Structures are given as structure tokens and as C-alpha cells.
Amino acid sequence: MLILGRRLPAPPAPPLALLQGLPRLPWVWAVAGVAALLGAAILGVLVGPVHIGLGTVVQAVLAPIPWFGASSVDPSQASILWSLRIPRVVLGALVGGMLATAGAAYQGVFRNPLADPYLLGAAAGANLGATLAIAFAPGSSLIGVNLVPLAGFVGAALAVAGAYALGRTVTGLRNTIGLILAGVAIAAFFNAIQTYIQQAQTNNIRQVYSWILGRLVTAGWDGVLLVLPYVAISVAVILLHRRLLDALSVGDEEVTSLGISARRVRLIVVVAATLGTAAVVAIAGTIAFVGIIIPHTVRLLVGRSYRVVIPLSLLFGAAFLVLADTAARTVAAPAELPIGVITAFIGAPFFIVVMRSTRAAAL
Amino acid sequence: MREHHMRWAVIAATTIALTACAATSSNTPSSPAAAHFPVTITEASGAGVTITQQPHRIVSLSPTATEMLFAIDAGSQVVAVDDQSNYPPSAPLTKLSGFTPSIEAIAAYAPDLVVAADDTGGLVHGIGALHIPVLIEPAAKNLDDSYREIGQLGAATGRVPEASALEKKMRSDLAAIVASIPKPARQLKVYHELDDTYYSATSATFIGQVYALLGLKNIADGATAAAPDYPQLSAEYIVASSPDLIVLADTKCCHQGLSTVAARPGWSSIAAVKSGQVIGVDDDIASRWGPRVVDFLRTIAPHVKQLEVRAA
Numbered sequence: 318m319l320i321l322g323r324r325l326p327a328p329p330a331p332p333l334a335l336l337q338g339l340p341r342l343p344w345v346w347a348v349a350g351v352a353a354l355l356g357a358a359i360l361g362v363l364v365g366p367v368h369i370g371l372g373t374v375v376q377a378v379l380a381p382i383p384w385f386g387a388s389s390v391d392p393s394q395a396s397i398l399w400s401l402r403i404p405r406v407v408l409g410a411l412v413g414g415m416l417a418t419a420g421a422a423y424q425g426v427f428r429n430p431l432a433d434p435y436l437l438g439a440a441a442g443a444n445l446g447a448t449l450a451i452a453f454a455p456g457s458s459l460i461g462v463n464l465v466p467l468a469g470f471v472g473a474a475l476a477v478a479g480a481y482a483l484g485r486t487v488t489g490l491r492n493t494i495g496l497i498l499a500g501v502a503i504a505a506f507f508n509a510i511q512t513y514i515q516q517a518q519t520n521n522i523r524q525v526y527s528w529i530l531g532r533l534v535t536a537g538w539d540g541v542l543l544v545l546p547y548v549a550i551s552v553a554v555i556l557l558h559r560r561l562l563d564a565l566s567v568g569d570e571e572v573t574s575l576g577i578s579a580r581r582v583r584l585i586v587v588v589a590a591t592l593g594t595a596a597v598v599a600i601a602g603t604i605a606f607v608g609i610i611i612p613h614t615v616r617l618l619v620g621r622s623y624r625v626v627i628p629l630s631l632l633f634g635a636a637f638l639v640l641a642d643t644a645a646r647t648v649a650a651p652a653e654l655p656i657g658v659i660t661a662f663i664g665a666p667f668f669i670v671v672m673r674s675t676r677a678a679a680l
Numbered sequence: 681m682r683e684h685h686m687r688w689a690v691i692a693a694t695t696i697a698l699t700a701c702a703a704t705s706s707n708t709p710s711s712p713a714a715a716h717f718p719v720t721i722t723e724a725s726g727a728g729v730t731i732t733q734q735p736h737r738i739v740s741l742s743p744t745a746t747e748m749l750f751a752i753d754a755g756s757q758v759v760a761v762d763d764q765s766n767y768p769p770s771a772p773l774t775k776l777s778g779f780t781p782s783i784e785a786i787a788a789y790a791p792d793l794v795v796a797a798d799d800t801g802g803l804v805h806g807i808g809a810l811h812i813p814v815l816i817e818p819a820a821k822n823l824d825d826s827y828r829e830i831g832q833l834g835a836a837t838g839r840v841p842e843a844s845a846l847e848k849k850m851r852s853d854l855a856a857i858v859a860s861i862p863k864p865a866r867q868l869k870v871y872h873e874l875d876d877t878y879y880s881a882t883s884a885t886f887i888g889q890v891y892a893l894l895g896l897k898n899i900a901d902g903a904t905a906a907a908p909d910y911p912q913l914s915a916e917y918i919v920a921s922s923p924d925l926i927v928l929a930d931t932k933c934c935h936q937g938l939s940t941v942a943a944r945p946g947w948s949s950i951a952a953v954k955s956g957q958v959i960g961v962d963d964d965i966a967s968r969w970g971p972r973v974v975d976f977l978r979t980i981a982p983h984v985k986q987l988e989v990r991a992a
Contacts, residue, residue, distance in 0.1 A: 365914075365916050366914045366916045366917045366920075367916045367917060367919075367920040392949065393919065393920065393922070393949045394920075396919065396946045396948075396949050397916050397919055397920060397946055399946075400945035400946030401915050401916050401919065401945060401946045402916060404945065516779075516780060534877050534878060534912065534914070534915065535876065535877060535878070535915065535944070537944070537945035537946075538945065539945075646914050646916070649903070649905075649906030649907070649911075650903075650906075650914065650917065651902050651903045651906075651911075651913055651914055651916075651917030652903035652906035652907045652911035652912055652913060652914070653878075653911075653912040653913070653914050654906075
């Protein structure tokens with residue numbers, strides 16, 4: 318097939334081969350992914366703005382386990398580890414894994430390599446919701462939960478629902494393009510309202526910025542518990558659909574030929590990815606770039622099949638964000654750097670290197 | 681309100697360094713205010729602003745300048761203040777913005793002097809084109825900057841004796857507060873909080889350096905290498921530093937108080953939380969560099985005294 322004189326790299330495979338013949342997740346890469354996540358987590362727990370010795374960390378981590386628990390760790394250091402550092406590492410892993418998995422899922426559903434978790438207006442919706450809460454109900458909470466993340470969640474969900482409803486009504490365009498255009502329009506509209514409110518409410522402008530730049534600064538176990546159920550459900554649903562995403566990457570007909578509605582697959586995966594994204598954005602703010610670079614790096618290094626891309630994006634996305642957050646809290650210690658700055662600063666050059674060294678055939 | 685933190689942060693971020701304030705230069709004042717004009721005031725940036733006649737239609741776009749103008753009895757010469765100038769209550773509050781100033785809206789008040797904290801949105805250029813003098817009184821770095829700005833506003837409004845009286849009063853009030861605190865047995869540590877994501881202010885800022893007057897050590901100074909003015913501190917560092925005193929300048933914006941601070945993960949081990957020395961202050965007073973800094977220190981001083989009596 319020729320498009321603008323360029324030959325497309327991979328001719329589409331017949332459907333049956335697609336579902337049976339493509340490589341499964343190579344175990345070497347599965348091990349590498351788990352090792353990367355574990356390594357990042359260990360580093361993240363060991364390193365921080367406050368120096369805590371290796372022995373102390375090991376003792377403090379083992380302390381809650383019976384029989385090992387004869388701990389003589391200074392309570393303030395133990396509290397720094399257990400109340401601040403470890404939940405932050407866990408939350409970083411959840412956020413990074415979720416964003417990368419959702420990115421891979423969106424790219425599969427929309428057959429668009431630039432799709433990311435913030436497509437369909439999820440980020441714009443979350444930002445608008447959070448800004449409204451900061452501006453008009455500062456400091457309020459609902460059943461003990463800070464209103465800002467809840468408003469962010471509602472905003473993201475509304476934006477995506479709106480984009481989906483709008484996209485469906487565009488019959489003249491191909492389904493995916495209609496959706497993406499609707500998402501872009503909704504995002505622009507929400508951004509306009511958000512900027513207007515921000516201008517009118519200059520008192521709260523810094524809070525809005527710190528929200529938009531992303532934050533794991535105030536992370537604790539309550540944040541982990543808040544996002545965990547959404548991330549678990551969302552990731553499980555996306556993982557279960559990885560084979561259908563492979564079929565969808567060839568065309569809707571391939572899915573239909575299996576007796577399954579392509580539209581339904583698309584809807585289920587989009588809802589799952591958006592639910593997870595909204596929960597994560599609600600706690601951590603908008604952290605750019607993870608949803609794009611991680612899935613593409615996996616594609617370039619390992620392969621295009623979603624049976625490979627989805628699980629590896631989960632593992633490497635988690636590892637990447639834990640590392641990025643470790644940098645965010647140590648590079649300028651005892652000051653914090655915005656995590657979005659780190660993800661783009663490390664992520665962009667790394668991605669360029671990967672792209673150049675693999676000659677980008679897989680894109 | 682938060683605007684000045686933000687402004688300062690923006691200024692720091694864009695690395696527009698505030699040059700040290702230059703001394704006011706003007707004609708030596710003579711007793712009838714009108715005879716004092718024309719007067720030329722050298723701004724902090726080094727620019728000279730000439731005011732030909734005593735102004736009677738001042739527009740202030742800076743909440744701190746508004747407080748200073750009213751404190752030197754120039755309030756009757758002020759016709760409009762910006763939407764953040766909420767003190768004193770008698771100030772003629774308008775919807776004018778000091779952030780995104782509208783030249784037309786300001787000009788509609790037919791001012792004969794405009795005072796602002798920053799030249800944002802082409803303010804000086806736009807107002808200057810109308811041949812109206814604009815006086816920029818930027819965020820002070822220390823008390824001397826504040827006194828200098830009060831002096832400049834006195835010269836600009838024909839209130840020189842009132843301005844020097846205010847400075848004298850502030851100096852003696854502050855001296856009395858400082859004198860009321862016994863010599864510390866050990867240096868106490870303070871954490872000044874700007875918002876609930878742990879932004880703080882170092883001693884390179886006005887509010888960050890007033891703690892030195894009370895003999896306190898500001899823990900934000902540990903982060904000056906990364907962010908000289910307003911660093912975002914990591915929670916680990918704050919907990920490990922275990923400040924003796926926590927000053928919350930986010931009571932209005934973020935509704936913080938002893939109970940919300942104590943509920944933060946890991947914060948219960950901090951000395952100030954254990955002893956209950958978590959002081960909520962008015963966000964506005966803590967973010968301005970005007971005469972109410974005396975009120976701010978008056979709020980803090982008794983807590984420092986308590987701590988030091990206990991420590992001794």
C-alpha cells in the first residue's frame with residue numbers, strides 16, 4: 318500500500334494469524350520489567366532528602382513483620398519512611414503504571430500513535446474541576462475527602478463522556494477521528510473556562526498551578542487507598558482486552574469477524590482507561606509525557622503486539638515514574654521540583670535516543 | 681491574600697532580579713505640602729519618576745502600597761485601589777486588577793498618580809503615554825526596603841512628616857517586641873508555610889527574614905540553593921527538621937490549622953505539633969511588606985517567648 322509515496326512498513330496480517338501467531342510477552346522482558354520496578358522502588362525508598370542509613374531502612378521496613386520486628390529504629394526516621402517515603406513510592410508506581418497503560422490503551426483504541434491519557438479532554442476536565450473547587454470551595458471536604466481531587470475526577474469523567482457523546486453524533490467521519498476531534502474541542506472549551514476562572518481568582522492562582530504541574534508532594538497512604546481500586550479495575554479491564562486491541566489495530570472488521578462489536582470493545586477500553594486516568598490525575602495532578610513515551614519505547618524495543626505493550630507499559634511506566642519522583646525530591650533537596658518537569662526532561666531525550674537507535678520502523 | 685507570593689514566585693521564576701532599592705532622592709521637604717512639588721523619586725529599578733503637583737487622585741494597584749498610603753494619612757488622596765487591596769476597610773475598593781491591569785479602566789479614574797508593585801501588562805508604558813506618573817514599589821526584601829518605600833510614598837504624596845513618623849513608630853514598636861523576648865537558650869527553628877503543598881519563604885524574602893529579628897532559624901534557608909526565595913520543601917525535610925514553631929500563612933487560602941497539620945502523615949512527630957505551637961496568621965498580613973508587619977510579629981512573639989521560657 319502506498320501513502321504519499323512511502324511504503325507502509327508492515328503489511329496487515331490476516332486476522333487469525335494476528336490472534337494466534339503474534340509473539341506473546343517474552344519472559345526475558347517480563348522479568349526485566351519486574352526487575353526495573355523493584356529496582357526503582359528500592360532506590361526510591363533508600364534515597365530521599367533526609368539521609369536514612371541502609372541498615373535503618375532495612376530495620377524499619379522489616380519492623381512490622383512479626384519475629385523480625387525487634388526494631389530499635391528512631392521513631393521519627395521510621396515515621397518518615399512509613400508515612401512519607403514508602404506511600405509516595407507506592408503512589409508513584411500506581412500513577413506511572415496507570416498513565417502508561419492508559420496511554421497504550423488509547424493508542425490501540427484510536428489507532429493513533431499520539432493518543433495519550435489526556436486525549437478526549439480528561440486533563441482539561443480534571444483541571445477545570447480542580448480549579449472550580451480551589452476557587453469557589455477552598456478547603457472543603459466531602460465525607461472527609463478533600464474536594465479538589467473529587468472535583469478533578471468528576472471533571473475528567475464529564476469531559477470524556479461529553480467527548481464520547483459528541484463523537485458518536487459525527488457520522489460523516491470515521492469513528493475514531495470523530496471522537497478525537499470531539500475531545501480536542503471539549504478540551505479547548507474547558508481550558509477557556511479554566512483560564513477565565515484562574516484570571517478572575519488571582520488569590521488562588523498558585524494552588525491552581527501546583528495542581529496543574531502535578532504533585533506527589535503531599536502523598537500519603539490515604540492517596541494510595543483512594544486511587545488503588547480505580548487503578549486495579551482499570552488495569553485489569555485493559556489487560557483482559559489486550560488481544561482484542563491487537564485485532565482492533567488491524568481494523569474494526571477484524572474484531573467484528575470474531576463476532577464481537579468493535580464499538581463495544583472501544584467503549585469498554587476507553588471507559589476503563591479514563592476511569593483510571595481520572596483517579597490518578599485527581600491525586601497527582603497532570604503529569605505529562607508518561608502515557609506517550611512508555612508505550613512507544615516498549616513498541617520500539619520489544620514489539621507492537623498489545624499482548625506485549627500493555628503489561629510492559631504497566632511495569633516500565635511504574636518504574637519510570639518512581640525514578641522520576643525520586644529525582645524530583647532529591648535533585649534540589651530539601652526543595653521539591655515539579656515532577657512534570659522531570660518526566661519531560663528525562664523522558665524526551667531518552668525517547669529520542671531510543672527512536673534514533675531503532676530507526677523507528679515500528680511507529 | 682496570595683497574590684504577592686505568586687508575584688514574587690513569578691518574578692523569581694522568570695529570573696527578573698529585583699535590584700536593591702535605591703535611596704529616595706528629592707527636594708528637602710518644606711512644611712506646606714504643595715511647596716514640596718515638583719519632586720523626583722528614584723525607584724528601586726533606578727528609574728526617576730517626577731511628580732509635578734501634590735496628587736489628589738491616586739490609583740493604587742498594590743495592596744501593600746494601599747496600606748502604606750493610608751498609614752501616612754494620604755488615604756484621602758486615593759480615589760481607587762485594586763481588587764486585592766482589602767485593608768484598610770475604608771480604602772476605595774474597585775474591580776481594577778494589579779495582575780492584568782487595564783490601562784483604560786485605570787485612566788477612567790483620571791488619576792494624577794498610579795502606584796503599583798510591578799510593571800505588568802505594559803502598565804508603565806500605557807499609563808506613561810497618558811502623561812500620568814507611575815510609581816513602582818516592588819516587593820521589599822527587608823524592613824529597610826519597606827521604610828524606604830514608605831518614605832518614597834511620603835515624598836510622592838506630600839506626606840513626608842507623616843511618613844517619617846510612621847517609620848519611627850514602626851521601629852520603636854518592633855524594638856519593643858524584640859526586647860520582650862528573652863535571650864534564647866538554644867536557637868529555635870521555624871517553618872513558615874505559604875500553602876498546603878509546603879511552599880515556604882527563605883530569609884531572602886521579606887516575610888522569611890523577619891524571623892531573624894526574633895532570633896529564630898528559618899528552616900527554608902536549607903533550600904536556598906534550589907530556590908532562593910520561595911522553595912517548595914519536601915515533607916521529609918520538614919518532619920526531620922522538626923521545627924519548634926510552625927507559622928501557617930495559609931489559613932485563608934487553604935484553611936489550614938493545628939488540626940489539619942497534625943493530621944498530615946508523619947507530622948505528629950514534629951516538635952511544634954507536639955507542643956501545639958502551630959500558629960495561624962492572616963494570609964494577607966503575612967504576604968505584604970507594609971506597616972502591619974508589626975501586627976504579624978506581635979502575633980508570633982508571645983509563642984516564641986513561651987517556647988524560650990520552657991526551653992530555659
